[in-house]
Amino acid sequence: xxxxxxxxxxxxSHSIEAGSSAGTRxxxxxxxxxxxxxxxxxxxxxxxxxxxxxxxFGFVRGDHIACLYHGWQYNSGGHCQYxxxxxxxxxxxxxxxxxxxAHERNGMVWTALSENPPSVPDDDEPVVPLRSLYLxxxxxxxxAALNACRLxxxxxxxxxxxxxxxxxxxxxxxxxxxxxxxxxxxxxSNTRTALHLSIVGSAERYxxxxxxxxxxxxxxxxxxxxxxxxxxxxxxxxA
Amino acid sequence: xxxxxxxxxxxxxxxxxxxxLALSLLGLEWQAVAVDVFPxxxxxxxxxxxxxxxxxxxxxxxxxxxxxxTEAILAHLARSHDPSGEWLPAQGIEFAEVMQWLIFxxxxxxxxxxxxxxxxxxxPGDETSLRxxxxxAVRIMDDHMTARGFTQLEWFAAGHPTIADIALxxxxxxxxxxxxxxxxxxxxxxxxxxxxxxxxxxxxPGIPDYH
Numbered sequence: 001x002x003x004x005x006x007x008x009x010x011x012x013s014h015s016i017e018a019g020s021s022a023g024t025r026x027x028x029x030x031x032x033x034x035x036x037x038x039x040x041x042x043x044x045x046x047x048x049x050x051x052x053x054x055x056x057f058g059f060v061r062g063d064h065i066a067c068l069y070h071g072w073q074y075n076s077g078g079h080c081q082y083x084x085x086x087x088x089x090x091x092x093x094x095x096x097x098x099x100x101x102a103h104e105r106n107g108m109v110w111t112a113l114s115e116n117p118p119s120v121p122d123d124d125e126p127v128v129p130l131r132s133l134y135l136x137x138x139x140x141x142x143x144a145a146l147n148a149c150r151l152x153x154x155x156x157x158x159x160x161x162x163x164x165x166x167x168x169x170x171x172x173x174x175x176x177x178x179x180x181x182x183x184x185x186x187x188x189s190n191t192r193t194a195l196h197l198s199i200v201g202s203a204e205r206y207x208x209x210x211x212x213x214x215x216x217x218x219x220x221x222x223x224x225x226x227x228x229x230x231x232x233x234x235x236x237x238x239a
Numbered sequence: 240x241x242x243x244x245x246x247x248x249x250x251x252x253x254x255x256x257x258x259x260l261a262l263s264l265l266g267l268e269w270q271a272v273a274v275d276v277f278p279x280x281x282x283x284x285x286x287x288x289x290x291x292x293x294x295x296x297x298x299x300x301x302x303x304x305x306x307x308x309t310e311a312i313l314a315h316l317a318r319s320h321d322p323s324g325e326w327l328p329a330q331g332i333e334f335a336e337v338m339q340w341l342i343f344x345x346x347x348x349x350x351x352x353x354x355x356x357x358x359x360x361x362x363p364g365d366e367t368s369l370r371x372x373x374x375x376a377v378r379i380m381d382d383h384m385t386a387r388g389f390t391q392l393e394w395f396a397a398g399h400p401t402i403a404d405i406a407l408x409x410x411x412x413x414x415x416x417x418x419x420x421x422x423x424x425x426x427x428x429x430x431x432x433x434x435x436x437x438x439x440x441x442x443x444p445g446i447p448d449y450h
Contacts, residue, residue: 011425012425015425015426015428015429017429020428020429022425022428023420023421023422024422025422056421057447059447059449068447131385132423132425134423207389208389208390211389212386212389212390215385215386215389219382
């Protein structure tokens with residue numbers, strides 16, 4: 001995977017409410033994902049140019065995000081618009097936060113690291129949000145674990161044959177019986193990976209019981225991965 | 240005998256903050272007695288030990304009652320001073336679930352208190368293991384609220400906020416004090432946002448006031 005040539009998921013869309021912000025990391029870069037009051041998502045470097053404070057610690061007002069330290073306010077283009085300590089100042093255009101592209105597809109917020117990112121994937125299936133999983137391994141190990149997974153389809157109690165397909169460098173699909181999950185892979189660092197899970201299908205079918213069932217499967221799968229990793233560490237210690 | 244509610248309080252103590260939150264959310268009148276925990280160790284002085292031999296804050300005086308133990312104080316305030324009965328539901332599943340999360344707070348979140356004291360005041364402890372155990376406890380809370388979200392339940396133990404939410408909020412809201420960021424806990428971020436919007440919500444040092 002060339003990280004410059006793909007889109008990266010940073011979280012489920014529904015986990016960033018309008019008027020809120022959240023910090024995250026992508027390949028060790030600190031990013032802030034925030035949604036303005038009109039509902040548009042933004043991805044920026046998570047750093048106020050003034051004193052380096054994380055903007056994700058700040059707060060959203062209208063279409064501005066404000067830094068917690070000194071209240072410097074930035075518009076959706078990343079330009080500083082207002083400095084409370086100098087209310088009459090026409091803020092220089094050079095005070096700007098680096099802004100990354102932000103798109104929402106398949107129930108996830110995506111960004112790209114290149115200045116000329118590839119075109120946005122145009123498939124956008126109707127989805128129901130499931131959850132994010134945070135794993136203590138790199139993306140390749142997470143991808144290998146996904147390739148081996150067996151879903152327990154909604155309405156069943158037993159794992160069943162699951163077709164795992166890699167739709168792009170950072171998006172997997174798991175198909176099992178009637179169910180299809182989309183899994184976005186976020187490379188937080190070399191040793192940490194987030195998986196963002198959406199259920200393909202209608203709210204009528206999956207809201208409530210369907211989400212709870214597949215959440216239960218996801219937690220058991222995470223548990224199994226963590227147990228295996230802990231046992232491997234134990235074996236290593238013995239050896 | 241004293242009339243009214245008196246809290247023996249240390250402003251930077253997250254357990255005292257739990258009680259201050261409850262007093263404020265319940266809209267009660269109260270007085271604070273400032274205790275110099277750091278660096279004065281006044282909580283270990285004879286008058287304070289006479290009220291709580293365990294040597295911990297908070298301590299609440301309410302008329303003739305002298306009470307220690309954060310969760311016991313929260314339960315007392317809700318039972319005796321909340322006519323709506325909502326902050327501590329009287330019976331049934333809601334009562335049981337409030338108790339479950341109060342006891343989680345008293346047991347499992349103890350490590351977050353230790354982690355924070357280690358970070359802020361240099362009390363003894365192994366930072367790596369304190370952080371790992373704290374992250375496990377916070378993840379249990381996030382997993383719970385993720386599951387609740389699928390059935391449109393926005394609070395830990397009932398369809399409305401209870402003293403369980405009050406007991407649990409500070410560990411998450413202050414987690415950056417001990418090196419645990421909010422990045423990986425989306426359900427708790429949403430819950431904390433709702434909690435901050437409750438009438439009577441108050442911050443403490445380490446929890447920002449948005450202005």
